[in-house]
Amino acid sequence: MLPNRYAFREAEARLARLWSEADLYAFDADGSGPIFTIDTPPPTVSGELHLGQCYSYTQTDIIARYRRMRGERVFYPMGFDDNGLPTERFAEKRIGRKATEMEHEAFIAACRELTRQTEDHFESLWRRLGLSVDWRYRYSTVSPQAQKVSQWSFIQLYQAGRAYAQLAPALWCPECQTAIAQAEVDDTMLPTLFTTLAFRLPDGGMLPIATTRPELLPACVAIFVHPDDARYAHLIGSMASIESADFSDRPLIEVPILADELADPTKGSGAVMCCTFGDSTDVRWWRTHNLPLRAAIGRDGRMTTLVGPLAGLPTAEARQRILSLLAEHGQILGQETIEHTVGTHERCGTPVEYLHTRQWFIRVLDQKQRLLEAGREVAWHPDYMLTRYERWVENLQWDWCISRQRYFGVPFPAWTCKACGKLQLASFEQLPIDPQLTAPLSPCECGSSDFEPETDVMDTWATSSCSPMIIGRWPDDPAWFAQHFPASLRPQGHEIIRAWAFYTIVKSLYHTGKIPWHETMISGHALSSERRKISKSKGSQEITPDEVIERESADALRYWAASGRTGSDIAFSPETIANGRRLATKLWNASRFTESRLQGLDAAIASDTPPDGLLPTDRWLLSRLARTIAIATSELNRYEYAAARGEIERFFWSDLCDNYLELAKSRLYGEAGPEQRAAQWTLYHTLLTVLKLLAPYLPYITEEIYQGLFRQWEGAASIHISSWPSEHPEWLDSEAEETGKALLELLHQVRRHKAERNLSIGAPLEALHISSQQKALLEAASTDIKSATRAKEIVWTAPGE
């Protein structure tokens, strides 16, 4: 017997244990049937999981559960992205010391221990949330296997000429002392002193130049004006200069005045310094105009010897000193404070610089067309997300920089020969390898065995972009790889289409010539109640997933996560969570009622074959159910989980509970006989179907009811490995639906009649006068009409009477 109350805390914990012990979600490698492989996003191990992640991971789980019930062999692994800068910063924060202040080995060991603990914690939350992951396949991007894949990928790309090292201007974070990718740069509004400097012209005239970076003056290599700017047209080609003996290695900075479209006549004086490098325009000009390189800022963010006596100062201090020196010499024409956006490193908030360093790149610029075609081969849900990918690819400016000057990451598996400078790659058998700890297997072609190991590590994207290959066991297990690559589905957030989706497509295309997955489901963000992105909102006032689960149940949290259209952002909503709770309670009570009315339940009721003598009411409900199944199925096929859920709920709440149960009550309470059996059969199968339809959303309550009420009659050990309801076109019955509509209208009128007279809905009626065109249809449902209206007698009158 189902108890009166559903105690979710006890039940959810117990069921989660049960599923785990039964390996319920184990991938069946030897079975038959189509394989559905999910290229799960490995959450970054850089803090706690937040509600935003519960939001998107639940959506994926709903799809996984749906597919599993459809008979597909779902391969649903889970990974954790636990190397690279984000994890290092997380570790530094937890340890309270910086990586640069520790022994290399000790820092790595601390990172490993911390990530292991954190990942165990993540796993327990995911289990509690009910994610139907096959935990035997938990992976981590810093694991030996993932490192091996990542290093082998690099070696392959290098040998194919697609990876190369180059001295190049790269975005650099002086705080983290590493190159970073475009994708890691945030815009921050900062107040800045905007200073106008006086450059001298050959004719003795003066040229005003406005700048926010006066400390880069020693790195100034040119001045640019717009070719159409009448004020300066006559100056193009001549030189401008400024005295700089106090703060530069050259006493006079003298640079050419050049013309370029990118100079904006409306900004500052219309003439602008080009320094190597202040911003990306400088980089562009440096390239297109073949300008010399003068690096005023070093890797540590301090000034180089280019600034003469000021060498070694941090940039901010150098700026102050240079400004006061310029002021002393009367070289400042004006100053104002402005607000402007500065590129900052998203991990630490430090303004980024462009430095000329040796970095590893993967060539992508020459493959835009192929990458666009590949993107179009993937089915995007929702489809407009493809456009974001296309715009990103079309607007790519640089090749993909994959190297980082950090510690806890995947090393580049290579050494450089000190004698001849040739790069030596590790051999496959050596992988994974740290070239700083292990030497090459053979000497260099030139005969020397004196090698300089690579000290860089790869950016996290370089490894996480291999996720379909990591879960596909590339290249060690070709049979497995053939089964799981391309993967069926990549779920991910829309903000990283340009990063994760793009990089994954790049790698997949370069290594296999194929797209990495057939479909991708893009999720939106969960926003806090103030409509800010949850992962970015600061402070501890934010409610945690554990709290919500403890207070409201995992089912209720999942219910919220399945609201809203696929891909759209949604605000955290306690009201929606409460609705989830209500739905669970309603399911529980409807099931208890069903259980009580199905005493003496037998195999015939549980069988798929309906008994003879279904009443119009039964046939109406079944017809509505058939439509609900069809709609829910087609919505889930197009990854619109919320639309599917809405349809199921409407059917359950309104058709089944509010109407059918009231109509069928007297049959269910009344005498045994064909009419009662018809109602029992209808109720049994309708409730079971509703539970199955809701099982992907509310895995706990549906399982609890299934175990208590249905398992003994159904074959499956768990609702989650039972079969998804088939569509039953034979239940569609337009005549019964007509009757149903008439019945509902009748019920509505009777209920209004009672409400207007402040009568209880159960108040008996002496006689119910029905005047309807559909008398013939309704008459067959007399028993049920009396049941729902409590009419003692029905009097049929002709329409118009």
Next chain:
RNA sequence: GGGCGAUUAGCUCAGUUGGUUAGAGCGCUACCUUGACAUGGUAGAGGUCACAGAUUCGAGUUCUGUAUCGCCCACCA
């Protein structure tokens, strides 16, 4: 500045190819302890579908423009 989305009831959201009085839940009002459920039920109030044009017999739905918000990118002298 560019791209993509959003703007519908007090709140959170649906509205698939343009077609009769625009939907749901919450909240609100009134009533009902009815033999599953008061974590319930019934009935009801509440919207000039951001704004301005255009196309059409007909526009929440298509087009153009404007405003506001979000994400992404660019700019950032």
